[in-house]
Amino acid sequence: MTCREAIDVLADYVDGTMPADLAAELERHLAGCDPCRAYLATYRTTRALVSAAAAVEMPDEMKTRLRRFLAAQQRR
Amino acid sequence: MSVEDRDLLARATAGEAGALETLMTRYSARVYRLAYGITRNAADAEEVVQDVFLQIVNKGGGFEGRAALSSWIYRITTNVSLNKRRGKHRELETSLDELLPTYLPDGHRAGERAFLVADWSGTPESELLSGESRRILEAAIDRLPEHYRAVLVLKDVDELSSDEVAEIVGDSVAAVKTRLHRARMALREQLTRRLGAGA
Known part of the structure; x- marks a missing residue:
């Protein structure tokens, strides 16, 4: 497996949707490739950061306005 | 239902x-x-x-x-x-191609070795999610095309399966997976360009 082939399949590996035989082949490549290990580590952390950063909360005052808006629409 | x-x-x-x-x-x-x-x-x-x-x-x-x-x-x-x-903020969005890894003919990644092995993943998440790092991340997300952001939120925040996301965005599972991977790689690249030197 080349670095290109390894990086191409990282999403399935990180998401846990990769077949076991391909995962084993990828892990063999990673064991001997510093750049790909660094790529995987930072790719995985990027995913975690996005999950945290994009998990925005809807402000309470917005929920209140939504309720008012829908109540007004239902009265029409 | x-x-x-x-x-x-x-x-x-x-x-x-x-x-x-x-x-x-x-x-x-x-x-x-x-x-x-x-x-x-x-x-x-x-x-x-x-x-x-x-x-x-x-x-x-x-x-x-x-x-x-x-x-x-x-x-x-x-x-x-x-x-x-539609029609908004297009100027912010950049082509993803320049943010994806490039390779030598033999399949190894191209680039300076110090950059290729830069690993900032050991930085505490709380630190990465505050200050300058947070600003870099938010700006990088802003620059993603909106279709990519939709997939990113559905997959990495709501944790839906690729099949579910494909049904929601009206695209194939393969297209959803490709978009997700490219989005993550583009964000990773921008973070590494800014954080990698200090890793």
Whole structure:
């Protein structure tokens, strides 16, 4: 497996949707490739950061306005 | 769609306040999160949420129920959000191609070794999610094309399967997986360019 082939399949590996035989082949490549290990580590952390950063909360005052808006629409 | 969801939707479209309140309690936060994720603007996201719930109330009675209620609501949210974004902020979005890894003919990655092995993943998450790192991350997300942001939020925040996301965004599973991978790689690249030197 080349670095290109390894990086191409990282999403399935990180998401846990990769077949076991391909995962084993990828892990063999990673064991001997510093750049790909660094790529995987930072790719995985990027995913975690996005999950945290994009998990925005809807402000309470917005929920209140939504309720008012829908109540007004239902009265029409 | 489950019998309970079908009943809930029918009662909400019939104007029953309690049913609408239940729908809002269950879905408004998720609708807002996806709308904000795509539009990247709180005011636009609020308008999307209002529009989505209006569509639920007005069109819910005609919903055929082949998909799960949540998928249907996500699909409306995605469509309304993308429409809201149409023509806006294009200047911020960059081509992803320049942010994807490049390779030598033998399949190894091209570039300076110090950059290729830069690993900032050991930095505490709280540090990465604050200050300059947070600003870099938010700016990088802003620059993603909106279709990529939709997939990113549905997969990495709501943790839906690729099949579910494909149904919601109306694309193939392969296209969803490709978009997700490219989005993550583009964000990783921008973070590494700014954080890698200090790793």
